Amino acid sequence: MTQEQVLQVFRDTGALLEGHFILRSGLHSRQFFQCALALQQMPIVEKLGAALAAKLGALGAVTVVSPAMGGLVIGQEVARQLGLRFIFVEKEEGKLVLRRGFKIAPGEKILVVEDVVTKGGRVQETIDIVRANHGNVLGVGMVVDRSNGQTRLGVPLFSLIALQVETFDPNHLPPDLAHTPAVKPGSK
Numbered sequence: 001m002t003q004e005q006v007l008q009v010f011r012d013t014g015a016l017l018e019g020h021f022i023l024r025s026g027l028h029s030r031q032f033f034q035c036a037l038a039l040q041q042m043p044i045v046e047k048l049g050a051a052l053a054a055k056l057g058a059l060g061a062v063t064v065v066s067p068a069m070g071g072l073v074i075g076q077e078v079a080r081q082l083g084l085r086f087i088f089v090e091k092e093e094g095k096l097v098l099r100r101g102f103k104i105a106p107g108e109k110i111l112v113v114e115d116v117v118t119k120g121g122r123v124q125e126t127i128d129i130v131r132a133n134h135g136n137v138l139g140v141g142m143v144v145d146r147s148n149g150q151t152r153l154g155v156p157l158f159s160l161i162a163l164q165v166e167t168f169d170p171n172h173l174p175p176d177l178a179h180t181p182a183v184k185p186g187s188k
Contacts, residue, residue, distance in 0.1 A: 007161055015036075015038035020182045027167040027170070028169075030177065033115075035116055036070070045073055053081035061109045061111040062084055063084055064082070064086050066113045067123065068090040071114040074143055075088065106134040108135045110130050111139055114126075114143075115142065115143050116144040117146060127140075139156040141158045143160050144163070150164075
């Protein structure tokens with residue numbers, strides 16, 4: 001899929017929102033990718049998962065791990081498409097942790113898959129968990145890279161869309177956003 005085709009999927013499903021949004025990173029933006037709206041349709045999940053799996057398959061991973069909640073659907077689909085094991089990390093007392101009896105073997109070759117990355121905080125937490133369990137992160141796949149390739153995580157990054165979406169520090173908002181109530185979608 002081309003970047004424009006992927007972007008059209010977001011437009012067609014209403015998953016590209018316009019307004020005043022507070023991102024998980026704490027930054028504010030006029031646009032928000034609500035991947036859950038696109039990923040509620042299994043044919044779309046399959047199509048996006050196949051496109052991402054095509055970019056990641058040659059890395060030779062045996063496991064996909066995703067941060068809950070956003071990365072679960074696409075991570076599981078990428079794992080399914082590649083015939084790999086799928087596990088996830090989830091919040092416990094405000095931090096991501098490996099739970100539910102999931103184990104990572106020393107040297108296990110792992111892909112991290114997320115839906116949207118802006119600064120990469122949750123992906124970095126996931127990478128740190130894999131490494132703390134002596135796993136080997138081969139790369140990170142994401143549907144949307146909101147940093148337009150500026151995020152650096154020390155491993156190869158692969159995305160279906162790489163966009164520079166304008167973000168703002170909450171203390172330095174442009175006038176139009178300063179006078180518009182902000183919403184924090186996807187966080188609760």
